[in-house]
Amino acid sequence: MASSVPDDGASAAAAAATADPAAAAAEAPGRRIVVAVDESEESTHALNWCLANVVSSSGGDTLVLLHARRPRPVYAAMDSSGYMMTSDVMASMDKYAAAVSAAAVGKAKHICAAFPHVTVETMVESGDPRDVICDATEKMAADLLVMGTHGYGLIQRAFLGSVSNHCAQNCKCPVLIVKRPK
Numbered sequence: 001m002a003s004s005v006p007d008d009g010a011s012a013a014a015a016a017a018t019a020d021p022a023a024a025a026a027e028a029p030g031r032r033i034v035v036a037v038d039e040s041e042e043s044t045h046a047l048n049w050c051l052a053n054v055v056s057s058s059g060g061d062t063l064v065l066l067h068a069r070r071p072r073p074v075y076a077a078m079d080s081s082g083y084m085m086t087s088d089v090m091a092s093m094d095k096y097a098a099a100v101s102a103a104a105v106g107k108a109k110h111i112c113a114a115f116p117h118v119t120v121e122t123m124v125e126s127g128d129p130r131d132v133i134c135d136a137t138e139k140m141a142a143d144l145l146v147m148g149t150h151g152y153g154l155i156q157r158a159f160l161g162s163v164s165n166h167c168a169q170n171c172k173c174p175v176l177i178v179k180r181p182k
């Protein structure tokens with residue numbers, strides 16, 4: 001579900017990007033920097049920090065805004081009383097999830113609009129964010145992954161897991177975790 005706007009129509013590079021993202025990344029000038037975005041302030045801070053400190057001011061870098069949408073839980077098909085939810089309710093839940101994704105990516109694209117020298121692509125994938133981010137960075141041969149951290153304590157990390165920690169341990173590319181100032 002990646003989307004981007006080609007510069008000059010259907011070029012050979014655009015065709016190669018569609019066929020094999022890793023091959024296109026190898027041929028493209030500059031770096032392919034993936035920024036994991038969600039609806040949090042930590043994500044926004046990481047994107048702003050990346051644009052100010054990582055992305056080349058002379059151009060050539062491609063920034064991929066990656067949003068990992070958590071899939072609808074299986075247990076959501078039943079409410080607390082045990083009755084099955086209608087397809088309308090489940091469709092409404094899917095529509096809401098799509099709206100959250102669109103808002104997160106839209107906000108990130110709006111921030112990037114102030115940097116016209118940066119090529120921006122977007123990608124929304126469904127699944128566990130830890131797996132989605134690691135898989136996507138490998139498929140597109142990313143040069144760097146930039147992400148924020150929610151700064152959970154030890155107990156919260158034990159129950160919820162840490163997406164940034166998982167990515168730092170499992171992504172094949174370098175990972176830059178940007179902490180939000182307190």
